[in-house]
Amino acid sequence: MNITIIGAGNGGLAFGATLIKQGMSVNLFDKFPTILVPIIENNNSVTLDQDGRKETLQFSSVTDNLEEAIRASKYIFVVTPAFAHKEIAAELAKCIKKDQVIILNPGRTGGALAVKKILEEKGKSGVVVAETETLLYACRKTNATDVCIYGVKDKVGVASLPANAINKIINDLSIYFPSLFPYPNVLFTSLNNIGAIFHPTPFLLNIGKIESKESFKYYHEGISPFIASFLEKLDEERLSIAKIFGVQLPAAKEWVEKSYGLTGNSLYDAIQSNLNYKDIFAPLDINSRYVLEDIPMSLVPLAELARVGSIETPYMNTIIDLASALYKRDFRKEGRSLEEMGLVESIESIQRLANNHFSII
Amino acid sequence: MNITIIGAGNGGLAFGATLIKQGMSVNLFDKFPTILVPIIENNNSVTLDQDGRKETLQFSSVTDNLEEAIRASKYIFVVTPAFAHKEIAAELAKCIKKDQVIILNPGRTGGALAVKKILEEKGKSGVVVAETETLLYACRKTNATDVCIYGVKDKVGVASLPANAINKIINDLSIYFPSLFPYPNVLFTSLNNIGAIFHPTPFLLNIGKIESKESFKYYHEGISPFIASFLEKLDEERLSIAKIFGVQLPAAKEWVEKSYGLTGNSLYDAIQSNLNYKDIFAPLDINSRYVLEDIPMSLVPLAELARVGSIETPYMNTIIDLASALYKRDFRKEGRSLEEMGLVESIESIQRLANNHFSII
Incomplete structure (x- = not known):
């Protein structure tokens, strides 16, 4: 083959x-x-x-x-x-x-x-x-x-x-x-796009440091308790969207814990306890995929899907707006819209499309 | 006396x-x-x-x-x-x-x-x-x-x-x-509230570092070229608001240059050249006035004044939203509204109020 x-x-x-x-x-x-x-x-x-x-x-x-x-x-x-x-x-x-x-x-x-x-x-x-x-x-x-x-x-x-x-x-x-x-x-x-949660937000909230080319551990040093708490809210939005489409997914915290069978009180604790993250360093270029890919191709389409179910996504919106303002680009326009994904504003029609899409192999 | x-x-x-x-x-x-x-x-x-x-x-x-x-x-x-x-x-x-x-x-x-x-x-x-x-x-x-x-x-x-x-x-x-x-x-x-420009944005875009209690020079290290460029946009919004009220004010860049008679190509250059900023270190507490005061009492009322003149303020809005999301507070609601300032949505009436306010000493 x-x-x-x-x-x-x-x-x-x-x-x-x-x-x-x-x-x-x-x-x-x-x-x-x-x-x-x-x-x-x-x-x-x-x-x-x-x-x-x-x-x-x-x-x-x-x-x-x-x-x-x-x-x-x-x-x-x-x-x-x-x-x-x-x-x-x-x-x-x-x-x-x-x-x-x-x-x-x-x-x-x-x-x-x-x-x-x-x-x-x-x-x-x-x-x-x-x-x-x-x-x-x-x-x-x-x-x-x-x-x-x-x-x-x-x-x-x-x-x-x-x-x-x-x-x-x-x-x-x-x-x-x-x-x-x-x-x-x-x-x-x-x-289940976990990069949407972990990539853009900590990157943007450390951008002063990243642009100064200061090396730091992306997860263990870059995700402070405050940022982790923001990520939990962002993740709740993702799970709310999943729920309206009948999709059951683990929370980011469970996802982080899974690897080592750890449990923690918060996403912050879970990340700090996960030694897989120990040696992952932050990108040192502001033109990173953490923003240029994960804003238009992750957060924007997630926010679009939320719209179908009238789910409010203030956390996602804030990060999309912040990235657009910082990078002086219209990431909403560049990103994946419902139309580009071939979707209409109906939960049932999206589920039907995802399950039966046209032909059978 | x-x-x-x-x-x-x-x-x-x-x-x-x-x-x-x-x-x-x-x-x-x-x-x-x-x-x-x-x-x-x-x-x-x-x-x-x-x-x-x-x-x-x-x-x-x-x-x-x-x-x-x-x-x-x-x-x-x-x-x-x-x-x-x-x-x-x-x-x-x-x-x-x-x-x-x-x-x-x-x-x-x-x-x-x-x-x-x-x-x-x-x-x-x-x-x-x-x-x-x-x-x-x-x-x-x-x-x-x-x-x-x-x-x-x-x-x-x-x-x-x-x-x-x-x-x-x-x-x-x-x-x-x-x-x-x-x-x-x-x-x-x-x-002419210059703190509205310099305080909350660099603080929030370095919050990972601030929460880690990493000491850094607020202006010279915290305001990277990317952040400075954002601040110039934020400042343009402030100047647009001033303009509709007939108020002529210096841009943040001129304000920074003034002290030493410096000139630079950008706000970033101006800040880097200004030795007054050399030893100003960042606050090391996330509960800083740079956010808790300057979001509700500076950016929120500025955005309110913008509304009167139908001036778009996407940069101000993004920072207000980001702070509200991070701090889990509704800074728009806590902050100074037109009503709290005793203002109505009319440029002329606001100018009249500011110039003639009621009694004479």
Whole structure:
């Protein structure tokens, strides 16, 4: 089975290397030739550093030609910031065939819906579009042809449009990615977007420090009790939205506790007790995905979904407004609207769409 | 001439000591006996540390009885956080006489208007209420009976209700406070509230650091280029409001440059070049006046005034919303509304009120 990876960043190389290692034929695409040239000059190969072992692994092809890159592949893994999904969907629509499957890693909120809508508008309604709830890997490119995987998440939910295509996807992929498990529909993956809670707010409320390039531990030093308390409110809004769509999800606090079986009185305590966060440092560039991706592709579509159920989201709104004001961009306009996700203002119609979306695989 | 100081904090002791030193009879009031006891036990005296000299100065009386404190005074200096003005006005209304003059140091935005309204409602419409645009002193209590004045501002505007009472006030007080100069009306003092620009925003955008008790230079380290650029937008909103009321004021950038005759390309450059800011450190308590006073008593009334002229204030609104969300308080409701300032939604009527307010001294 051939697989194509779209995006030669941290996550793209981690996915690619993991698949090659397991004997798959993997094609790597990126729209920026400069990111590909070092890999091509390195004999189409990258070095994977994981569990203290290094291994050099060769892609079948490395190209900035999308049509070539996907031609022979059953699965197309999109591993890019979510703000690139729209453009990628439009390009894929020109060359994708109906038996091919797109998987967004991750979709953030509404990724699969937005991509599916573009494909349908371009006459490619047969294509299955899936999304994960979070990136499978904690990983980092250490240079242009080296990727280090620090950790692999135990469980990562994935859902598809149409919803019932997910079992076939899990059947095909769980041998390579045993952490993947199926969700009933994309409302689960889109609403269990924990980055929406943890990424933009602590970033913005430490922006003086970040812009001064002061290194600090993002979770353990950046999330003060006051900020953690704000995040709990933000998370309550997310859970209220999930509830109106009949989606039961763990709170951010439970999510943090899960890893170590910890319990705490507050999200602050839970974060402080979680040693997984010990060595995660803050991004040192104000143009971080924590804002540029997670505001328009996470908080904006969450606030849009809230609107459908007349749920008030003052905490989400404040962070969206703050980011828009600081970055002098209209993130609401740039972000995923109900319309871009192909949704109308009706809870039932959204649930129906998520559960039955059109065709069956 | 007798003078009463209301508020035995940093500013109150600085004003009191300065007046006593110049031969005035000064009565000190505070509603908290615990703050007064050490002064009473110290023979009603405080030690002023200024220009490298220390001097012990004795108040005529030190009391938590307001009626006693103001009985013999022509001028009543209110030197408290602006959120206390309402309560003080209500208490003063019970005992003040119509030939007494209240001066708020400073009024923040709408202080004189709000105090005047309460006095009128309680039948004390003859009382003159004035406000300064900023606190005259850079000062700090070093302990319960010691105050250090680091600097005295060169020029501090003051205005009154009624507007034409200001000349008499300046005549009476400029001998003691040569920095005071008269403004045409309280719209000038209220709109030239530079703390509204410099206090809450950098504080909130460094709150992770502040809550971690990390010491940092508030202006030189806390106001990053990104934050400074936000402040310029916030300041443009303030100047737009001033403009609709026919009030010409310097921009925050000019205000910062003024002190040293500096010029810079941006507010960030101006702040970095201003050595006055070199040693000003951030408050290390999240319950700081930079938020608790400057949101409800500066940004909220500024946004209220903007509403009268249909001026959009997205930057002010964002900071008010952010503070309300973080502190879990409804600062819009707590803050100075048009109604509390005795204003109606009409530019002309507000200008008329500010210029002619009722009686003439």
